[in-house]
Amino acid sequence: MQVYLNGSFVDHNEAKVSVADRGFIFGDGIYEVTRVVNGSLFREKEHLVRMDQGLKSLKIDLDDSVRNAIPEISRELLEKNNLLDGEAAIYLQITRGTAWPRTHTFPNPAVKPSIYLSVSEFSPHTELHKTGVDVITLADVRWTRCNIKTVQLLPNTLARQQAIEHGVNSALMIRDGVITESPNANIFGVKDGALYTYPESNYILSGITRGAVLEIAEKLDIPVHFNPIREEELFELDELFFSGTTTDIQPVTVVNGKNLGTGKPGPIVKSIQDEYRKLLYG
Known part of the structure; x- marks a missing residue:
């Protein structure tokens, strides 16, 4: 299964996140799960709006170019995993990023957020x-x-x-x-x-x-x-x-x-x- 992590598409077995990532250490991040039907992302705009609201609430600053690329990344990930037909779900997670040493305050200077997406088949209950x-x-x-x-x-x-x-x-x-x-x-x-x-x-x-x-x-x-x-x-x-x-x-x-x-x-x-x-x- 191919996943997306910080700018690259890689096999999920090869994807690596630092032990200093704020998501791993503090749970310092947000996520979204979007339903997909035959390659169409259901209520994608609403999910992205809520993502933006979550990032704002946590004061995580995501570069506009990265944010705007998420829809394209999602579709490419579906294609790479042969999930354009039938039902699927996309998981998106954004954390504050990797910072050392561990501290309860935000990294200063700020670090790049970590971005992870994965897709999976979905069967309704x-x-x-x-x-x-x-x-x-x-x-x-x-x-x-x-x-x-x-x-x-x-x-x-x-x-x-x-x-x-x-x-x-x-x-x-x-x-x-x-x-x-x-x-x-x-x-x-x-x-x-x-x-x-x-x-x-x-x-x-x-x-x-x-x-x-x-x-x-x-x-x-x-x-x-x-x-x-x-x-x-x-x-x-x-x-x-x-x-x-x-x-x-x-x-x-x-x-x-x-x-x-x-x-x-x-x-x-x-x-x-x-x-x-x-x-x-x-």
């Missing part, structure tokens, strides 16, 4: 979209800048692993008595034909797919309330679903071993799934 998934509730112990898509994903990883060890698919993360996100997706609840979701803030990552769901809701005249779902209100919902780049629109049907709603994907999530497939596959 089609069956789970039909049946729904089971989850547990967990405390949201992440930092309070979840709106920045950084590579610091240890709390997310531990939460997802805890869910797997409990024999379920994922988790609902709860902070101050309200549901924020899953370890890797946004969350929407449905009550009386309306959507409820956590308002855009520093406590959630405003996902690209979340934005698509909001567009679909407007098209279908589904009311949207940007109100957090309280933990004690969870089983008063009619439906619940995740949204994410590699999650798509995924119904949640069982929480902590108890059916939510009917225990099956409901009509609202099905209608949103149908419209989302149109967006994704044209």
Whole structure:
């Protein structure tokens, strides 16, 4: 598998990153994952805008020529790995770069950021979209800048692993008595034909797919309330679903071993799934 690292296309086995890279030492960087369908990057512009916002938040200065080359690099990487047909995903990571000695302050003078891209085949979780998934509730112990898509994903990883060890698919993360996100997706609840979701803030990552769901809701005249779902209100919902780049629109049907709603994907999530497939596959 060919990857891109700091100006070169190399075999992934030959790609090397310094132990002094700030991403390795501090998790000092951001990332994006973009869905690809038959060589077309889904919502590429939105991913690049969020990338720019993340870099600005971390005060990582990426040269314009490098930034503007990312779309071309992405397509060349797909071609080199014979992934222009079917489905794929592109992973992009940018760190502050390599600096020595290790210090908690930014390198002075500044160093060149490290840029890494890889691609992989992707298979949608089609069956789970039909049946729904089971989850547990967990405390949201992440930092309070979840709106920045950084590579610091240890709390997310531990939460997802805890869910797997409990024999379920994922988790609902709860902070101050309200549901924020899953370890890797946004969350929407449905009550009386309306959507409820956590308002855009520093406590959630405003996902690209979340934005698509909001567009679909407007098209279908589904009311949207940007109100957090309280933990004690969870089983008063009619439906619940995740949204994410590699999650798509995924119904949640069982929480902590108890059916939510009917225990099956409901009509609202099905209608949103149908419209989302149109967006994704044209």
